[in-house]
Amino acid sequence: MIPSTEAAIPEPTEDVRLSPPVHEVGPVEWARLNLFSSWFNTVLTVVFGILFSWLAYRAARFVVVTAEWEIVRRNLTNFMVGRFDRTQLWRPWVAAGVLALTGGVVAGAMGRVSAELAAQQDRTQPKVTLAGYIQRFWPLIIMVLFVLSMTRTIWPTILTALVLAVGLAGRRVGTALPPAARRLTWLYAVVGLIVAVQVLVAFGGVGWGGWGGVHINVFVTVVGIVLAFPLGMLLALGRRSSLPVVRWVSVAYIEFFRGVPLLALLLVAQFVVQFFLPPTIAAPSFLMRALIVIVLFESAYIAEIVRGGLQSIGRGQIEAAQALGMSPWATTRRIVLPQALRAVIPAMVGQFISLFQDTSLLYVLGFFELLAVGQNVTSQTDFVGQGLQAVTLPFVAFIFWAISYSMSRESRRLETRLGIGVR
Amino acid sequence: MSLVEASPPSRTPPRSVRPPFWRDVRVVRVVLQVVFVVAVVALIAYLYNNLVSNLEARGIRTDFGHLDQPAGFQIQGSDFRASQTVREAIQVGLGNTISVAGVGIVLTTILGVIVGVASLSSNWLVRKGANLFVESLRNLPPLLVILFTYFAVILPLPRIQEPLDWGFVIITNRAIAVTAPSVDDGSGLFLVAVLVGLVVGAVVWRWRTRRNETTGEPHRRVMWSLAALAAVVVPAWALMGRPLGVDQPDVVGLQLDGGWTMSAGYAAVLLALVIYTASYIAEIVRGSIQAVHRGQNEAAEALALSSFQRLRFVVLPQAFRIAVPPIGNQYLNLTKNSALAWAIGFAEVTTVTFISIGNGAPAVQSVILLLFIYLALSLLISFFTNIANRRLQVIER
Numbered sequence: 001m002i003p004s005t006e007a008a009i010p011e012p013t014e015d016v017r018l019s020p021p022v023h024e025v026g027p028v029e030w031a032r033l034n035l036f037s038s039w040f041n042t043v044l045t046v047v048f049g050i051l052f053s054w055l056a057y058r059a060a061r062f063v064v065v066t067a068e069w070e071i072v073r074r075n076l077t078n079f080m081v082g083r084f085d086r087t088q089l090w091r092p093w094v095a096a097g098v099l100a101l102t103g104g105v106v107a108g109a110m111g112r113v114s115a116e117l118a119a120q121q122d123r124t125q126p127k128v129t130l131a132g133y134i135q136r137f138w139p140l141i142i143m144v145l146f147v148l149s150m151t152r153t154i155w156p157t158i159l160t161a162l163v164l165a166v167g168l169a170g171r172r173v174g175t176a177l178p179p180a181a182r183r184l185t186w187l188y189a190v191v192g193l194i195v196a197v198q199v200l201v202a203f204g205g206v207g208w209g210g211w212g213g214v215h216i217n218v219f220v221t222v223v224g225i226v227l228a229f230p231l232g233m234l235l236a237l238g239r240r241s242s243l244p245v246v247r248w249v250s251v252a253y254i255e256f257f258r259g260v261p262l263l264a265l266l267l268v269a270q271f272v273v274q275f276f277l278p279p280t281i282a283a284p285s286f287l288m289r290a291l292i293v294i295v296l297f298e299s300a301y302i303a304e305i306v307r308g309g310l311q312s313i314g315r316g317q318i319e320a321a322q323a324l325g326m327s328p329w330a331t332t333r334r335i336v337l338p339q340a341l342r343a344v345i346p347a348m349v350g351q352f353i354s355l356f357q358d359t360s361l362l363y364v365l366g367f368f369e370l371l372a373v374g375q376n377v378t379s380q381t382d383f384v385g386q387g388l389q390a391v392t393l394p395f396v397a398f399i400f401w402a403i404s405y406s407m408s409r410e411s412r413r414l415e416t417r418l419g420i421g422v423r
Numbered sequence: 424m425s426l427v428e429a430s431p432p433s434r435t436p437p438r439s440v441r442p443p444f445w446r447d448v449r450v451v452r453v454v455l456q457v458v459f460v461v462a463v464v465a466l467i468a469y470l471y472n473n474l475v476s477n478l479e480a481r482g483i484r485t486d487f488g489h490l491d492q493p494a495g496f497q498i499q500g501s502d503f504r505a506s507q508t509v510r511e512a513i514q515v516g517l518g519n520t521i522s523v524a525g526v527g528i529v530l531t532t533i534l535g536v537i538v539g540v541a542s543l544s545s546n547w548l549v550r551k552g553a554n555l556f557v558e559s560l561r562n563l564p565p566l567l568v569i570l571f572t573y574f575a576v577i578l579p580l581p582r583i584q585e586p587l588d589w590g591f592v593i594i595t596n597r598a599i600a601v602t603a604p605s606v607d608d609g610s611g612l613f614l615v616a617v618l619v620g621l622v623v624g625a626v627v628w629r630w631r632t633r634r635n636e637t638t639g640e641p642h643r644r645v646m647w648s649l650a651a652l653a654a655v656v657v658p659a660w661a662l663m664g665r666p667l668g669v670d671q672p673d674v675v676g677l678q679l680d681g682g683w684t685m686s687a688g689y690a691a692v693l694l695a696l697v698i699y700t701a702s703y704i705a706e707i708v709r710g711s712i713q714a715v716h717r718g719q720n721e722a723a724e725a726l727a728l729s730s731f732q733r734l735r736f737v738v739l740p741q742a743f744r745i746a747v748p749p750i751g752n753q754y755l756n757l758t759k760n761s762a763l764a765w766a767i768g769f770a771e772v773t774t775v776t777f778i779s780i781g782n783g784a785p786a787v788q789s790v791i792l793l794l795f796i797y798l799a800l801s802l803l804i805s806f807f808t809n810i811a812n813r814r815l816q817v818i819e820r
Contacts, residue, residue, distance in 0.1 A: 035547055044548070048546075245460055260794050260797045261760065261763075261797060275474045275478060279480065361566060371567055401559065
């Protein structure tokens with residue numbers, strides 16, 4: 001009888017694979033590794049330690065002791081909405097509520113979609129917790145708290161809490177939406193935006209001319225990007241067109257607008273744009289002219305971003321579509337653009353931030369936007385000649401910084417979530 | 424072959440396989456382009472017509488004759504007089520723009536590379552400090568940075584009556600002066616000597632490079648070339664009666680005299696643009712260094728190169744190849760952002776254009792000229808970046 005060879009091999013009774021030992025690093029060893037690993041590093045640590053401690057001390061002393069926040073406290077409404085009619089202040093609050101509701105619904109719907117996608121692909125998604133929110137949005141949270149600490153009555157705090165609550169409720173609604181209604185997310189965003197603007201303007205409201213403060217920065221940014229996007233997309237497609245004439249015109253347009261500073265173009269808006277219109281049309285308002293120029297300018301940059309996305313699509317995608325007999329238009333619409341646009345979302349957020357910062361240029365042209373408020377309030381009779389730019393400019397900088405930095409962090413998070421640049 | 428022979432020769436030519444012309448790709452392409460050109464030309468013609476008729480209706484001239492008229496305004500911080508022409512005013516402004524951009528590009532590159540390398544330091548504190556620098560500046564509007572450096576950094580400096588005087592540099596809130604080389608008579612001949620020295624240095628550089636390539640001995644190009652340059656220039660300097668001295672700045676009345684003087688506006692713009700752009704360049708440098716394959720660093724470590732040598736000879740040369748196009752973009756941005764100096768009244772080309780419009784120069788022509796000046800500057804910078812890019816690229820086989 002042939003002995004069974006199988007019996008000779010012992011069955012593994014337990015999993016012998018061991019995970020590598022976890023090396024716990026204590027604080028002392030961490031400091032040795034990260035701060036004092038060589039004599040050069042020790043010198044660096046000491047020098048920079050002293051420098052940073054001094055800077056942190058000066059900054060803390062500035063915020064708590066030396067800065068005279070009275071000028072900010074008294075002009076807080078100016079910083080937020082500029083010269084907006086003080087009897088109509090309920091309008092910005094309601095508009096903020098509408099925007100919070102829209103944002104909540106959109107965020108909820110998108111979160112649900114990505115959660116279902118994750119479930120399909122057997123990925124676990126981190127649970128949304130309060131700590132997670134704080135970690136993600138701490139610059140914004142600190143900014144809101146700081147601004148609220150400057151208020152003189154309790155009302156702004158209550159209203160802010162209300163807006164936040166509306167946003168959270170919107171998120172609930174968005175999560176609960178049925179799939180058919182979820183597909184219309186972009187429509188909710190557009191409707192929300194239009195309703196918010198109508199709340200400000202309609203029925204005896206305040207027209208564009210009376211807007212100001214951080215409110216106009218945000219408005220010009222959103223409108224600028226939304227209007228510039230279709231034009232930029234067309235330019236990007238034009239630049240990659242196989243028709244040489246279309247390509248040349250697109251390249252000339254893009255390179256022209258990328259080669260000149262926005263400030264020079266805003267001079268065009270101030271002095272020249274009205275000459276290009278037929279005499280029968282009355283000259284549009286200054287903000288309108290500035291918006292036209294900003295849209296033309298931004299579209300050139302968006303075109304370059306979208307072009308980057310288009311170039312990231314493999315040729316095989318287009319060839320496969322052609323093999324299926326799809327027309328060039330259908331190939332672009334159904335195959336190329338959806339993939340390309342998904343790839344450029346983070347870069348678009350970056351462009352959004354850059355435009356948000358560029359809206360400060362409206363100050364130079366006499367708009368009462370955030371930076372202009374920071375400059376102008378220092379010449380009020382109570383504050384003139386005290387060098388209070390040293391207080392107002394850091395405050396304005398903090399608002400710009402908190403909003404931009406939060407968005408850039410979100411875009412980086414999106415980048416990893418979408419797996420861009422990961423092969 | 425056999426297939427062709429098998430088919431019977433046909434008398435009548437085969438029916439054209441071309442589709443009807445409205446579905447023929449060749450025809451459609453041409454028609455589309457013609458339609459596009461007609462549309463674009465029509466739009467431009469329409470706008471141009473509007474422009475000309477609007478200007479004529481208002482009695483505004485449409486030529487560039489205003490450039491030769493007297494400017495009628497003064498420019499702060501230069502000896503430009505009101506009786507000089509608008510053309511000369513714009514030249515002064517353009518000179519200031521180029522000066523800020525040129526000096527700024529050099530300084531911001533140095534600062535940006537340092538911060539970028541520091542953000543990858545093994546020292547936790549240095550790393551965090553570099554990140555703080557980058558993340559705080561990148562998220563601020565450049566205009567705000569310029570206003571801040573002007574109002575909160577430069578203006579609070581000591582007044583000219585009690586200047587901060589360290590001998591080689593004098594700091595006041597009106598102007599900052601730095602020691603500069605002074606040029607005497609006979610310096611023309613000395614310049615020739617310097618040129619000769621530079622040529623000799625270049626020849627020595629090439630010789631050392633060849634030597635290194637053929638024999639493998641260390642080239643030490645920098646030391647050799649500097650020595651050759653000094654060997655020519657120093658005796659020439661001594662022989663020609665020391666034509667080149669040191670020009671120390673001095674306070675004369677309420678002005679700074681001597682040295683290289685920059686006005687408060689210039690200093691504020693330079694400082695703001697340098698630190699702002701450096702935060703972007705630092706990010707580019709960091710990304711490029713991280714894009715160099717880790718194996719390169721490890722191989723260099725295995726060859727016992729020191730950490731400085733690894734950076735200098737292995738990592739940075741490869742990183743710069745990746746970094747050149749985006750850094751070129753930042754140079755462009757710095758040049759364009761110099762227009763923001765308008766906000767503090769520094770007389771660069773945008774400010775001068777705006778002032779001249781306020782003094783009666785026709786707006787349309789002035790603004791068009793301004794746009795073309797910036798376009799020319801941008802093209803110039805892209806041109807140099809492209810050359811650098813082409814020279815640095817590895818020739819792939």
